[in-house]
Amino acid sequence: MNHRTVAVGAAVALAALTATACGSSESSDEDGGPVELTYWGWAPGLEQAAALWNETHPDIQVTVKEQAGGDELVTRTITAAEAGEAPDLMQAEYQALPTLVSNDVLADISGQVSDSEGDFSAGLWQQVTLGTDAVYALPQDSGPMMLFYRQDLFEEYELDVPTTWEEFADTARRVRDVAPEAYLTTFSANDAGLFAGLAQQAGAQWWTTEDTTWRVAIDDEATQRVADFWGGLVAEGAIDNKPMYTPAWNRALNTGEQIAWVSAVWAPSVLASSAADTAGQWAAAPLPQWEEGANVTGSWGGSTTAVTNDSEHPEEAAEFATWLNTDPEALAVLIEHGIYPAATAAQTGDALTEPPAFLSNQPDFYEQAATVAQGTAPAAWGPNVNVxxxxxNDAFGQAARDRSDFGEAVTEMQQATVADLRDHGFEVAE
Structure with missing residues (x-):
């Protein structure tokens, strides 16, 4: 059987198989020694957290093996699973979960972790359940989106921090009037995660399932609204059209040629390296809203801890995953290494009382981030996010360079995604 053709919609059958495996677990290895678990991941602090666990859980020992992150780790794990050699646990980004489930890599751990649902926001929990009764991972860290801006230049140019997207557009035009050499921000077409998060905030859910059929809705009203908004600003020259993470982008942030960045809670660490000369001059605010007074944000980034079907000790693996992502001491270790925790309680805990050094002028940064995170919109991912x-990258990259219609680029994404699903044997209803 080709694992690529197993739809996530068949979660009931998968859950039955994994429940059988979970039922055979024992609390120690067959030779009477401790249970040995292997965890593949890349986040800083995982080894230190595992060491803390190992000190207090002599019967269950966890070894962290650092791997390449993101898509490369997904590929390595799928390859290992095809040989029956996947690790007990793996770190996986939220958007990678449907791909891993459709390749029969991840175990349903709902029987072990369902009591943890209340520890996380509804939007994040939805992403690890894929809209089913199964639970395929526990949220580890999150990336609620926020608006970062040069506080000093906003004051100099007499700008108000926009609270709605209409105000954001007006502010962009105002910047061009008072400082023609500067832009409020840029639309970047080299990281789709940013656009996906903006679409989520507007209400988009790009992939959903019904039984074994996928429905792709990238070309929906919400996404087109976001595309029209940003495409319009680029077309009129109100914002720049240059990509992020380039020397030119770094220079623009450093010199005040770009005075704001729509990003996520992890932005201060990027700004600290990209715009080092401006430390203490930035501040963060909630993402502008489509409806005045709302508190809705999208996600950009974040990952989970999942248990694989190859684990001989799924109950112990799920126990560790729960501890890692809900225990205050474990979360304190991860926070110390720069992880913004998914667990709601940890977002206002003692470990986040001090702001990032780059935003030393905003002592309530994490307090504000926690409030923003409460409004995280649900995201819906499919098995071919990569496509x-x-x-x-291709369609929006061209549209941004040409300052042409972003709506056509959205339609191109829709068509390519549907075609790829069908090419791989998935049932698709548009």
Whole structure:
């Protein structure tokens, strides 16, 4: 059987198989020694957290093996699973979960972790359940989106921090009037995660399932609204059209040629390296809203801890995953190494009382981030996120350079994603 053709919609059958495996677990290895678990991941602090666990859990020992992150780790794990050699646990980004489930890599751990649902926001929990009763991972860290801006230049140019997207557009035009050499921000077409998060905030859910059929809705009203908004600002020259993470982008942030960045809670660490000369001059605010007074944000980034079907000790693996992502001491270790925790309680805990050094002028940064995170919109991912993202890079990259219609680029993403699903044997209803 080709694992690529197993739809996530068949979660009931998968859950039955994994429940059988979970039922055979024992609390120690067959030779009477401790249970040995292997965890593949890349986040800083995982080894230190595992060491803390190992000190207090002599019967269950966890070894962290650092791997390449993101898509490369997904590929390595799928390859290992095909040989029956996947690790007990793995770190996986939220958007990678449907791909891993459709390749029969991840175990349903709902029987072990369902009591943890209340520890996380509804939007994040939805991403690890894929809209089913199964639970395929526990949220580890999150990336609620926020608006970062040069506080000093906003004051100099007499700008108010926009609270709605209409105000954001007006502010962009105002910047061009008072400082023609500067832009409020840029639309970047080299990281689809940013656009996906903006679409989520507007209400988009790009992939959903019904039984074994996928429905792709990238070309929906919400996404087109976001595309029209940003495409319009680029077309009129109100914002720049240059990509992020380039020397030119770094220079623009450093010199005040770009005075704001729509990003996520992890932005201060990027700004600290990209705009080092401006430390203490930035501040963060909630993402502008489509409806005045709302508190809705999208996600950009974040990952989970999942248990694989190859684990001989799924109950112990799920126990560790729960501890890692909900225990205050474990979370304190991860926070110390720069992880913004998914667990709601940890977002206002003692470990986040001090702001990032780069935002030393904003002592309530994490307090504000926690409030923003409460409004995280649900995201819906599919088994070929890579295809949609690759098409985004090409189609939106061209549209941004040409200052042409972003709506056509959205339609191109939709068509490429649907075609790829069908090419791989998935049932698709548009």
């Amino acid at each position: 949609a993202y690759s098409t985004f």
